Amino acid sequence: METKRRTFIVYVEDRPGVLNRVASLFRRRGYNIISLNVGRTHEVGVSRLTMVVEADDNTARIMEANLYKLVNVLSVEDITGTPAITIDLALIKARVTPEQRAEAIDLAERFRARVTDVGAETMMFEITGTQEKIMEFAGELKPYQVVEMVQTGTVSMTRGGEGYASQVARNHKPDATAA
Amino acid sequence: MSTPASPVGASPTAETTSERTGAQTVWETLMRLGVDVVFGYPGGAIMPTHDALVQYPVRHIRVRHEQGAAHMADGYARASGRVGVAMATSGPGATNLVTGIANAMLDSIPIVCITGQVASPLVGSDAFQEVDITGVTLPITKHNFLVRRVEDIMPTLRKAFYIAGSGRPGPVVVDITKDAQFAKAPFQWSDAPVRLPGYRPDHRPQSPDFARAAKLIEEAERPIIFCGHGVIRANASRQLLEFVEKTDAPVASTLLGLGGFPASHPRALGMMGMHGESWVNSAIQQADLIIALGMRFDDRVTGNLATYARGAKKIHVELDPAEVNKNVPVDLPIIGNVRDILEALTPQLEKRIRKEWNASIDAMRSEADVRDILHIPDAGRLHPAHVIHDLWQITKGQALVVSDVGQHQMWEAQYYKHEYPRKLLTSGGLGTMGFGLPAGLGAKVACPDDEVWVIVGDGGIQMTQAEFQTAKQENLKVNVAIINNGFLGMVRQWQEFFFDRRYVATPISSPDFVKIAEAHGLHGQRVTRREEIAEAVARAREAECTSVIDFRVEAEDSVYPMVPAGANLDEMIRRPPTGGQSQ
Numbered sequence: 214m215e216t217k218r219r220t221f222i223v224y225v226e227d228r229p230g231v232l233n234r235v236a237s238l239f240r241r242r243g244y245n246i247i248s249l250n251v252g253r254t255h256e257v258g259v260s261r262l263t264m265v266v267e268a269d270d271n272t273a274r275i276m277e278a279n280l281y282k283l284v285n286v287l288s289v290e291d292i293t294g295t296p297a298i299t300i301d302l303a304l305i306k307a308r309v310t311p312e313q314r315a316e317a318i319d320l321a322e323r324f325r326a327r328v329t330d331v332g333a334e335t336m337m338f339e340i341t342g343t344q345e346k347i348m349e350f351a352g353e354l355k356p357y358q359v360v361e362m363v364q365t366g367t368v369s370m371t372r373g374g375e376g377y378a379s380q381v382a383r384n385h386k387p388d389a390t391a392a
Numbered sequence: 393m394s395t396p397a398s399p400v401g402a403s404p405t406a407e408t409t410s411e412r413t414g415a416q417t418v419w420e421t422l423m424r425l426g427v428d429v430v431f432g433y434p435g436g437a438i439m440p441t442h443d444a445l446v447q448y449p450v451r452h453i454r455v456r457h458e459q460g461a462a463h464m465a466d467g468y469a470r471a472s473g474r475v476g477v478a479m480a481t482s483g484p485g486a487t488n489l490v491t492g493i494a495n496a497m498l499d500s501i502p503i504v505c506i507t508g509q510v511a512s513p514l515v516g517s518d519a520f521q522e523v524d525i526t527g528v529t530l531p532i533t534k535h536n537f538l539v540r541r542v543e544d545i546m547p548t549l550r551k552a553f554y555i556a557g558s559g560r561p562g563p564v565v566v567d568i569t570k571d572a573q574f575a576k577a578p579f580q581w582s583d584a585p586v587r588l589p590g591y592r593p594d595h596r597p598q599s600p601d602f603a604r605a606a607k608l609i610e611e612a613e614r615p616i617i618f619c620g621h622g623v624i625r626a627n628a629s630r631q632l633l634e635f636v637e638k639t640d641a642p643v644a645s646t647l648l649g650l651g652g653f654p655a656s657h658p659r660a661l662g663m664m665g666m667h668g669e670s671w672v673n674s675a676i677q678q679a680d681l682i683i684a685l686g687m688r689f690d691d692r693v694t695g696n697l698a699t700y701a702r703g704a705k706k707i708h709v710e711l712d713p714a715e716v717n718k719n720v721p722v723d724l725p726i727i728g729n730v731r732d733i734l735e736a737l738t739p740q741l742e743k744r745i746r747k748e749w750n751a752s753i754d755a756m757r758s759e760a761d762v763r764d765i766l767h768i769p770d771a772g773r774l775h776p777a778h779v780i781h782d783l784w785q786i787t788k789g790q791a792l793v794v795s796d797v798g799q800h801q802m803w804e805a806q807y808y809k810h811e812y813p814r815k816l817l818t819s820g821g822l823g824t825m826g827f828g829l830p831a832g833l834g835a836k837v838a839c840p841d842d843e844v845w846v847i848v849g850d851g852g853i854q855m856t857q858a859e860f861q862t863a864k865q866e867n868l869k870v871n872v873a874i875i876n877n878g879f880l881g882m883v884r885q886w887q888e889f890f891f892d893r894r895y896v897a898t899p900i901s902s903p904d905f906v907k908i909a910e911a912h913g914l915h916g917q918r919v920t921r922r923e924e925i926a927e928a929v930a931r932a933r934e935a936e937c938t939s940v941i942d943f944r945v946e947a948e949d950s951v952y953p954m955v956p957a958g959a960n961l962d963e964m965i966r967r968p969p970t971g972g973q974s975q
Contacts (some may be wrong), residue, residue, distance in 0.1 A: 225590070226589070226590060230526070233527075233528065233530065237530050238531075241531050255715075265611075271721075272715055274717070275714055275717070275718055277714040278714035279714045281713070281714075282532075282590070282712070282714055283535075283590070284535040284555060284588060284590055285589045285590050286590045287589055287590045384536055390902075
């Protein structure tokens with residue numbers, strides 16, 4: 214079967230070791246994670262993962278079923294193909310001499326990147342958008358020599374409707390006991 | 393047993409809101425969860441909990457190695473249908489449980505393993521006997537917990553039992569720090585439903601699925617039913633019988649499904665798969681509909697997936713959605729408990745008679761029967777298949793049999809015909825040598841009135857024979873049939889078939905098992921000829937203590953038929969007409 218990039222939104226209980234359980238599942242079943250982003254939500258005790266994986270239809274369904282088997286996983290949603298906002302955030306530091314600054318700022322503006330720091334010999338840019346856009350920007354910066362780059366990993370949110378965390382929190386209040 | 397006649401101090405009937413130590417809380421909680429026996433081994437980090445046991449009437453069976461404790465809890469759980477409990481200390485105690493935990497995971501057996509952990513300020517410091525056992529067991533448990541606070545012990549144990557026993561069962565580890573066992577807190581028992589917001593063990597099947605299933609069954613000319621472990625776990629044997637009476641479809645069993653459907657029933661075919669009977673595997677390849685009940689199309693069952701049952705539509709009744717379409721694509725998955733689904737489905741079916749289909753399978757069966765080693769004279773040799781067949785006859789098929797792993801396990805599955813569920817316990821998924829003796833002891837604890845036979849090879853028994861002394865000290869009577877051929881027989885058989893008979897590392901010597909038995913204060917005998925079997929078995933049954941029979945069998949008998957790994961299911965290596973003895 215044909216594999217493709219898929220995005221899962223996974224809501225989990227916010228407690229120690231949960232990320233390890235998710236990662237361990239993907240490792241032992243041999244599933245390939247392209248990107249993983251984790252953070253808390255507006256609901257106390259609920260964390261949200263955006264996972265980008267490479268899988269065919271059936272493997273994706275089994276991944277979802279296996280994620281559900283983790284006791285700390287509250288909900289799993291395969292949003293591949295659902296209209297959604299999907300972005301990455303990157304910080305890129307490049308060697309830019311004072312003479313090159315104006316030109317570099319022009320380049321940043323073309324990509325709607327922000328200049329977040331200006332040093333004697335370097336500039337730091339903040340850019341959000343798709344992977345493709347970010348990599349293209351990094352490519353354009355190459356002549357200046359990129360010295361450091363970091364990305365957050367993809368985050369996704371479907372358009373319209375209600376945030377899933379709110380439903381989760383309403384339906385299954387995570388209990389307060391530890392363990 | 394370390395049970396005082398009248399428990400001193402706290403008991404479940406006493407005031408339930410007074411203070412308890414964490415250690416007391418463990419026992420208070422276990423007792424309220426219905427636990428009356430724990431298989432364990434003491435040690436530093438679990439000492440407070442063992443110490444508190446003097447106050448509670450829970451039987452503690454102290455094993456000789458923690459692996460034995462996990463297997464005993466497993467055997468207890470399989471035989472009783474309840475949750476088995478093992479207890480060990482931190483570090484090596486906990487890691488010794490690991491094989492037993494993995495074994496329970498692969499066969500979906502509900503056990504709870506309680507381990508002591510170093511005091512919480514020391515956690516993460518590589519303290520003496522510290523091992524991150526929740527980390528180690530993460531991929532081989534259904535779930536696990538690290539408990540650092542006395543207040544969390546009771547709610548966590550309640551969750552652990554609920555998770556272990558519900559849905560698709562499995563092992564749960566509860567690791568409790570030593571300071572949490574010492575600390576005191578008010579104890580208030582709660583019967584409220586366990587709150588686990590992310591845990592949904594139950595699946596309600598959709599009713600349109602039943603109509604579709606009924607239509608597929610209606611349209612089928614050559615249906616075959618698979619009886620898997622899920623039939624036994626769901627106590628669905630009666631429902632399966634009714635389903636078979638209605639559909640007149642033959643029933644093939646997985647290894648762990650044996651006993652789920654009575655072997656004496658005319659529609660019972662026997663075991664499928666790598667060492668399945670030839671007519672069973674052929675029938676699967678000829679079927680036009682497979683109705684798979686509570687099984688997972690394991691590679692030992694299917695052979696080559698590309699050619700597996702190509703002419704058959706497939707209905708897969710299974711509790712775990714992650715098992716559907718994992719190995720074999722199915723036409724109709726029905727997610728849920730086998731018993732519930734059969735209860736809903738059977739009334740929707742028309743009664744059918746399938747004379748031709750069943751007659752064609754019976755014909756294949758009688759063709760195979762001629763080759764059966766049972767019809768080959770022993771000529772003074774002791775064949776393992778004969779030993780197991782005779783044991784089946786003498787015990788009238790009523791014994792609770794626990795097999796180990798290897799050739800004898802397959803001969804047991806072929807020649808001991810099981811009529812009832814939970815009367816064959818064996819390590820299927822993990823294939824754990826050494827499982828037999830401890831699991832047999834656990835089964836005996838669960839079913840003291842059952843006649844328990846442990847059938848084990850000379851390799852497997854040497855892995856866990858220390859538990860003979862546990863049988864002695866705990867006064868547990870099981871019968872142990874050692875199928876002793878001087879080889880690690882199944883590996884030897886593979887070497888014979890696939891590695892040009894290079895017998896590397898498979899010849900194995902054994903101690904004198906009669907003397908071993910006697911040294912443990914148990915009963916020991918040796919059998920070298922078929923005509924000695926009946927008398928030896930009679931003496932073993934009469935003995936009041938655990939009894940060991942060392943059956944000195946043919947060295948190079950092989951298990952037939954055999955589907956080589958990855959071959960087509962009906963491409964079996966059959967027993968040569970001569971009987972297949974090599975020398």
